[in-house]
Amino acid sequence: MGMLLRLALRNLRLHWVRTLIVGFLLTIGTWLVVVGQGALEAIQAGMQRSVVDTLSGHLQIYSGAAKDDLELYQSAALAAPDLGQINDFGALKKVVTAIPEVRAIVPMGLGRSLVWGDSPIETKLEELRGAIRDQKLDRVPAITAHVRAILKSMNGDLDKLQKVASDVKESAQQREDLARANSDAFWKEFEANPLDALEFLENRISPLGVQSGFYFFNYVGTDPQAFATNFKLFRMQAGEMIPQGQRGFMFNSNYYEKFVKHRTARRLDEIKEARELTGATIAGDDTLKRMVEHNRSQVTQITEQLDPQRSIEVKALLQKELASQEDDLGKLVADFLNVDDQNFDRRYEVFYKEIAPRIRLYAYMVGDEIALYGQTKNGYPRAVNVKVWGVFRYEGLEKSGLAGIYNVMDLMSFRDLSGMSELVTPEEVAKLKADSGIKALDRDKAEDSLFGEGEVVEAVDNKPIGDVMGDSLTGLRRAAQAAQDAKFTQAQLETGPVVNAAVFLNDEANLTPERIEAARAAVDAALNSDSSKWGQPMPVADPDDIAKKQAAGEIIQPLKPARVVTWESAQGPLVGGLSTGITVFFYGLVGLIFFVAFIVILNSLLMSTMERVQEIGTIRAMGAQRGFVLRMFAIEGAAMAVLFGALGIGLGALTLAALGASGIKASSEILFFVFGGRELRPVLDGGHLLVAFVIITSVTLVSILIPAIAAARIPPIAAMQAKE
Amino acid sequence: MSQVNDAVVALKGVYKDYPLGKTIVHAVRGVDLTLARGEFAVLAGPSGSGKTTVLNLIGCVDVATRGVVEVAGRDTARLTESARTRLRLETLGFIFQSFNLIPVLDLYQNVEFPLLLRKDIDKVERARRVKDLIERVGLTAQSKQRPGELSGGQRQRVAIARALVTRPAIVLADEPTANLDSATGRSILDLMREMNRDGTTFLFSTHDPVVMQAAQRVIKIADGVIVDDGRAGAAAKIVEALNLGKSPEAAAAH
Numbered sequence: 001m002g003m004l005l006r007l008a009l010r011n012l013r014l015h016w017v018r019t020l021i022v023g024f025l026l027t028i029g030t031w032l033v034v035v036g037q038g039a040l041e042a043i044q045a046g047m048q049r050s051v052v053d054t055l056s057g058h059l060q061i062y063s064g065a066a067k068d069d070l071e072l073y074q075s076a077a078l079a080a081p082d083l084g085q086i087n088d089f090g091a092l093k094k095v096v097t098a099i100p101e102v103r104a105i106v107p108m109g110l111g112r113s114l115v116w117g118d119s120p121i122e123t124k125l126e127e128l129r130g131a132i133r134d135q136k137l138d139r140v141p142a143i144t145a146h147v148r149a150i151l152k153s154m155n156g157d158l159d160k161l162q163k164v165a166s167d168v169k170e171s172a173q174q175r176e177d178l179a180r181a182n183s184d185a186f187w188k189e190f191e192a193n194p195l196d197a198l199e200f201l202e203n204r205i206s207p208l209g210v211q212s213g214f215y216f217f218n219y220v221g222t223d224p225q226a227f228a229t230n231f232k233l234f235r236m237q238a239g240e241m242i243p244q245g246q247r248g249f250m251f252n253s254n255y256y257e258k259f260v261k262h263r264t265a266r267r268l269d270e271i272k273e274a275r276e277l278t279g280a281t282i283a284g285d286d287t288l289k290r291m292v293e294h295n296r297s298q299v300t301q302i303t304e305q306l307d308p309q310r311s312i313e314v315k316a317l318l319q320k321e322l323a324s325q326e327d328d329l330g331k332l333v334a335d336f337l338n339v340d341d342q343n344f345d346r347r348y349e350v351f352y353k354e355i356a357p358r359i360r361l362y363a364y365m366v367g368d369e370i371a372l373y374g375q376t377k378n379g380y381p382r383a384v385n386v387k388v389w390g391v392f393r394y395e396g397l398e399k400s401g402l403a404g405i406y407n408v409m410d411l412m413s414f415r416d417l418s419g420m421s422e423l424v425t426p427e428e429v430a431k432l433k434a435d436s437g438i439k440a441l442d443r444d445k446a447e448d449s450l451f452g453e454g455e456v457v458e459a460v461d462n463k464p465i466g467d468v469m470g471d472s473l474t475g476l477r478r479a480a481q482a483a484q485d486a487k488f489t490q491a492q493l494e495t496g497p498v499v500n501a502a503v504f505l506n507d508e509a510n511l512t513p514e515r516i517e518a519a520r521a522a523v524d525a526a527l528n529s530d531s532s533k534w535g536q537p538m539p540v541a542d543p544d545d546i547a548k549k550q551a552a553g554e555i556i557q558p559l560k561p562a563r564v565v566t567w568e569s570a571q572g573p574l575v576g577g578l579s580t581g582i583t584v585f586f587y588g589l590v591g592l593i594f595f596v597a598f599i600v601i602l603n604s605l606l607m608s609t610m611e612r613v614q615e616i617g618t619i620r621a622m623g624a625q626r627g628f629v630l631r632m633f634a635i636e637g638a639a640m641a642v643l644f645g646a647l648g649i650g651l652g653a654l655t656l657a658a659l660g661a662s663g664i665k666a667s668s669e670i671l672f673f674v675f676g677g678r679e680l681r682p683v684l685d686g687g688h689l690l691v692a693f694v695i696i697t698s699v700t701l702v703s704i705l706i707p708a709i710a711a712a713r714i715p716p717i718a719a720m721q722a723k724e
Numbered sequence: 725m726s727q728v729n730d731a732v733v734a735l736k737g738v739y740k741d742y743p744l745g746k747t748i749v750h751a752v753r754g755v756d757l758t759l760a761r762g763e764f765a766v767l768a769g770p771s772g773s774g775k776t777t778v779l780n781l782i783g784c785v786d787v788a789t790r791g792v793v794e795v796a797g798r799d800t801a802r803l804t805e806s807a808r809t810r811l812r813l814e815t816l817g818f819i820f821q822s823f824n825l826i827p828v829l830d831l832y833q834n835v836e837f838p839l840l841l842r843k844d845i846d847k848v849e850r851a852r853r854v855k856d857l858i859e860r861v862g863l864t865a866q867s868k869q870r871p872g873e874l875s876g877g878q879r880q881r882v883a884i885a886r887a888l889v890t891r892p893a894i895v896l897a898d899e900p901t902a903n904l905d906s907a908t909g910r911s912i913l914d915l916m917r918e919m920n921r922d923g924t925t926f927l928f929s930t931h932d933p934v935v936m937q938a939a940q941r942v943i944k945i946a947d948g949v950i951v952d953d954g955r956a957g958a959a960a961k962i963v964e965a966l967n968l969g970k971s972p973e974a975a976a977a978h
Contacts, residue, residue: 003837003840006829006833007826007828007829010828010829011828013828014827014828614824615824615826618824618826619826619837620785620809621783622812622818622837622841623809623810623812623813623814623816623841624841625806626805626806715785716784716809717780717785717786719785719820719824720776720780720785720820720898
């Protein structure tokens with residue numbers, strides 16, 4: 001053995017070039033395995049944090065009657081998945097929270113609604129009402145001047161609208177209303193009785209405005225208190241939580257900044273972020289240049305929002321700031337927004353200090369109301385108005401678009417919007433109707449009510465969407481308004497239906513995938529062994545569905561009342577694929593490096609075997625058995641593995657220690673999600689070192705196998721063949 | 725004669741054919757040969773005469789196509805590859821034309837190497853034998869040097885020490901002086917002759933007349949057939965005696 005080791009070491013030294021090349025590959029490979037595993041583990045933990053602590057919880061429960069699988073991070077598909085519903089969340093909660101592994105359960109429902117951006121007239125009227133309400137009477141003249149300017153321009157808008165509208169009677173009425181609003185007499189009336197005049201404007205004129213685009217708002221309908229308590233990364237950023245028992249909406253900060261913020265401000269933010277995060281310059285980066293160009297060319301997005309008084313203020317300010325005599329506000333703003341690397345920081349500061357407070361920085365601000373439009377599974381249109389209470393963020397994930405995908409809404413509004421609301425007793429129905437002023441209607445007269453009398457109409461809930469589309473949305477709006485004012489109790493929230501529920505487990509610090517799976521099985525058993533405990537009916541198989549599955553050769557699972565899945569399965573393929581992709585990429589890279597190492601070792605050792613034919617023949621002639629030659633190569637391989645493996649492991653451990661101390665900063669949007677925060681701190685783990693060592697030893701020994709066998713086959717007679 | 729009992733090598737009707745492309749080369753064609761213990765014999769013949777083949781057959785690194793090759797009383801054709809290897813380790817010593825030392829090992833380690841393959845020799849005995857042989861070949865001072873640092877003659881001395889360290893019954897030497905100048909060759913011969921006096925059988929292949937002169941017995945081979953197997957003449961013996969008389973000085977001089 002001593003001789004073999006000596007032989008091996010001497011050989012390694014003698015063929016030092018080969019040894020260095022192979023050694024380099026083996027060291028790099030081992031280093032990568034150590035560092036990569038540490039990073040991968042941290043990434044897996046990070047992604048788990050990003051999913052579990054913002055949206056999924058450890059487990060998700062949904063109806064066994066669901067036709068689709070639950071995918072929390074849905075791809076952009078517009079069609080809502082059919083997830084069925086859990087009829088009684090309260091009963092579910094009772095059963096699930098009785099399981100010892102379970103810490104908490106949060107009711108959920110995912111949805112997406114169309115939201116029309118406010119028209120300029122709507123926005124201004126809101127501002128006017130606010131000024132009157134808050135007794136800021138000095139602002140009123142400036143706002144009314146702005147309103148009158150907008151009203152003048154609306155004549156043209158109305159012409160466009162009427163080209164597509166069919167109801168002649170209605171459009172005549174609209175023209176009449178607009179003419180009235182544009183008359184001086186009307187504004188005399190306003191001075192005398194502002195609130196009545198305002199109501200006329202809001203009810204009759206506002207709907208005529210051309211809406212400024214539309215948004216799709218994704219939301220989780222939930223119990224906001226339970227949501228905020230259990231999703232660990234949840235933090236309030238602005239405004240306040242939706243109070244218990246009240247309806248409302250909270251924006252996710254990422255979504256809010258990206259989609260709701262004034263475009264100009266958003267672009268300035270993006271330029272600032274790129275300059276700070278990646279050190280990009282406006283001069284050297286085409287994307288940033290384009291953003292500056294957009295801001296410069298779209299000055300009307302700012303000037304249109306400035307009422308006459310503020311226009312004067314901003315003009316004076318910019319003339320001073322730019323040391324310019326220019327009188328045209330648009331040109332001044334364009335000049336101001338034409339930023340470069342030298343003046344950017346200053347202009348950014350001035351923008352936020354002087355201009356931002358004078359415009360509407362977000363399309364929806366805390367305190368505003370949003371009208372969300374949606375439709376039920378059966379195609380009935382729904383609308384609810386919700387108040388924006390606040391903006392929340394996920395700690396560390398503020399910049400992640402994936403974590404920013406869902407806003408939060410109260411569960412009651414979610415139920416209304418998705419048509420899940422079920423009034424439990426006739427008394428409750430009656431009370432709610434009395435509270436909100438809804439009255440039952442004869443279906444034949446529904447149309448009159450919708451378009452003419454301005455009554456809130458229940459029937460609209462039960463009409464196909466085609467019947468109430470177009471400008472007849474007014475009725476829906478009113479129903480939505482009524483719904484908004486209806487408060488509810490915690491018991492009402494908890495006992496009603498939900499789409500899904502997030503389950504949080506105990507002893508979170510020590511949760512392994514195995515323990516999560518065990519808990520999943522426990523919850524599954526509790527819910528599905530006796531569904532009468534929680535009142536969920538046994539789903540009835542759909543014969544069409546069975547036929548389809550049979551045709552596709554799929555296995556038909558017996559239906560169960562509930563489906564219980566782990567967070568990994570609930571996240572869906574979009575995010576799951578990301579995790580898989582990273583893992584595959586890493587192992588692919590490791591595989592590639594070791595494959596190259598394998599080839600190089602194989603090749604160089606085969607060559608060296610050729611060179612050593614006589615030497616090996618001599619050793620054999622002197623009486624060494626084949627096994628001795630095999631061992632000779634094995635020890636040479638093992639010596640390389642130990643030497644370079646130790647080097648790679650050492651370097652890897654050092655790298656991990658350094659990275660663990662400093663952290664890897666997330667430098668792109670997706671990395672925030674992958675890292676589960678602003679930085680990744682890979683962990684040094686003895687197990688990883690062992691795995692790295694086992695891998696490098698196996699790779700080396702396998703690559704040495706073929707040359708070793710070839711060498712062992714060298715016959716002793718080879719010793720006799722003279723070399724020279 | 726008592727040769728049969730004393731025979732360490734016996735070849736009976738041995739043939740060896742090699743395929744060479746599509747033809748078959750008959751390298752050895754019916755060789756009968758016996759070597760007694762303690763002989764110092766030469767296989768002489770031109771290149772391609774079959775002398776190396778005979779040496780390979782006796783050395784158990786090749787197997788006869790036909791006939792019997794007995795080494796130390798064992799029919800090598802009936803042995804497994806592993807048993808033949810063991811036979812080589814225990815009975816045979818090799819000296820090669822190009823020395824065949826292991827370049828990465830120093831002189832001492834090269835000599836020690838075959839003993840490390842033997843489980844029956846302990847460390848103390850091993851060291852004793854290695855040191856003794858290195859001293860006898862006159863290279864004690866160089867024992868830490870690598871083959872690359874030694875002259876051709878010195879390398880062949882190391883090879884001789886290595887061949888003898890296992891105390892083999894027979895040492896086979898394939899053209900041991902071919903790569904050496906004549907003076908060095910002579911001293912190497914002297915050294916082997918001296919070892920021979922301890923009872924080790926030597927068989928060389930050579931076409932060097934000096935080597936032939938030194939031998940007790942010259943077996944001439946041509947075209948794979950033994951053409952002459954004569955004891956060396958009296959004159960040769962005188963030369964030998966003279967050489968022997970000189971050899972200690974010659975060895976020391978190296």
